[in-house]
Amino acid sequence: MRYLISIVFLVFIGVGVYNYFNFPSTTTVVAGDPAPDFQLEDTNGNKVSLSALRGKVVLVNFWATWCPPCKEEMPSMSRLNKLMADENFVLLAINVEKDGRAVVSDFLKKNPHDFTILHDDRGTVQQQYGVYKFPESFIIRKDGIVDQKVIGVIDWSSPQTVAYFKNLTKG
Secondary structure (H helix, E strand, C coil): CHHHHHHHHHHHHHHHHHHHHHCCCCCCCCCCCECCCCEEEECCCCEEECHHHCCCEEEEEEECCCCHHHHHHHHHHHHHHHHCCCCCEEEEEEECCCCHHHHHHHHHHHCCCCCEEEECCCCHHHHHHCCCCCCEEEEECCCCEEEEEEECCCCCCCHHHHHHHHHHHHC
């Protein structure tokens, strides 16, 4: 019996060590944190980096074509993007699907949007930000600090939200 208990104990230790070294580590980015820099390709093959947008307010939205709430909020994101066209504001929608380059183009033919869509088909930026719920968004101030983190759908074009963004671009 003592031998069996020792084996079970060693198996538990082994599983714990294996999990510690083999599961990806993610830290969740929260308000007040510096926004981790990244560089991704947009739908036209251009490289876009967050650090190049310093001095602008940036809305970073993580989404997928299979996510109904993501699709639900996209029209309001388009409206926000139009309302903020004359401000120091950029909207980046990061698609997190492994086959995103294939499915996003079909999605955009049926659901055209005028904001920048980036491909994170390796999940690198998703892991950097600790994103695991969709949609998940980060509002980044001009100084590169995350001002707010939003999980779930919101109306990005509501008067209160637009006023919030306009206030951030002035600060």
